[in-house]
Amino acid sequence: MDLLLEYREQLLAGLVTTVELALASLVLSVTLGLLGAWAKLSANRAANALAGAYTTVVRGVPDLVLIMLVFFGGQVTVNAIGTATGLWDYVEISQFVAGALTIGVIFGAYFTETFRGAILAIPRGQIEAGISTGMSRPLVFRRIIWPQMVRYAVPGFGNNWLVQLKTTALVSVIGLQDLVYNAFSAGRSTGALFTFMAAAFVIYLALTALSDLGLRALERRYSRGVVRA
């Protein structure tokens, strides 16, 4: 316990990085998820195919493989393009950017499915009713689809977020000084790896438990007006 207190600043800094990474990737993935759901549900064939390929590839390749590809390969690619075109000098992709980008893109695929399912859960008749009363498409989206989509999407959203939060731990493998990395290096230098990994374990558990509570409140809020059998 004394050891943990001695290293509390290092652990705290790691925790902050982990939370920042999770939130940054969440913003990206929700954006991509909305775009993806729109593309999957649109009548545009090209958009359908593109969104289909996106979700298939992401579901097919493990997160860490993609993170490493972006971090190691992306760096080389960006600089090769820079050298070839002369548009930019040497660029260094940080672990944080590589991690947030990759995890954001990966979970964008999961959010795509969540939002698509939520839109499909809205009774067709309501959308037809909106159209028949002369609402424009954007108005139908704003007044009928969006408020109900949020309601149907909250459980899936919560699930995705919990997985996403835990996935950020993988970025420690490419050297981002997140919670796992800092706990591990503190454990290494003190010879108390169990103590520090257990601390990381408990902190992650606290983060997911807190999220769980928050999400339940959100679910209650958005399902007001729904009668449960």
Added chain:
Amino acid sequence: MENLLSFIPLDLPLIVQNLDRFLQGVGVTLGLTFLSLALGGAMAVPLAIARASRHRVLNPLIWAYTYVFRGTPLLVQTYLLYYGAGQFQFVRESWLWGPVLSQAWWCALIAFTLNTCAYTTELLRGAIVDTPKGEVEAAIATGMSHSGRLHRIVLPSAFRRAIPAYSNEVIFMLHGSVVASTITLQDILGVGRWLNGRYYLAYEGLITAAVLYFIIVFAITRVFRWLERRYLRHLERRRDPVVRNIAPPMGVK
């Protein structure tokens, strides 16, 4: 063909040269994934039954176990076991240390098994709890015992209904198995990282790994699609010609 290949900026001959290593990696990945799925799945069945039956002592204990293992990253669980166990003198002196707890493979297997068991327990519990009440009542009415109901009615139906969710768990476990490469094991990603490190490359090893994982996931989804068609046929939605012919509004499929 030669010309065509030269457009791909990857050192393909090098990948082919090391294909046997990659295949060994496939073996390690599949071995760890499916062994832990089998062990974790077998343990999950009694745990899920205990949870679904709301056993007064077991239910909260099992809930706590699944909550903790579902609430923390697999990477941290694996590190805790592999790097953490050695902190204690008594662990290092026990008979388990040499053959099991100091071995990366065993630590990965144990951590993966505990992890997938927690998720599988919860999804099976959900499937058991969702058993249509009429089925259970019919079984009671025909005079089946509690255990008869369980293994003739509740479990077969629950297993079937759990297939779609379980296919996700299998894919998640395969994805999760890359954690093995972080504790020195030469799974698919481990071999990819080794190749990149050895020849100082940015893509070849990782792209080969990505392709191999993709093929495995594709095969898994195919198998599960077949299983679903076979075992969930009775739940397929009846095609209703009237509904189908309504034109989709605003291009919504």
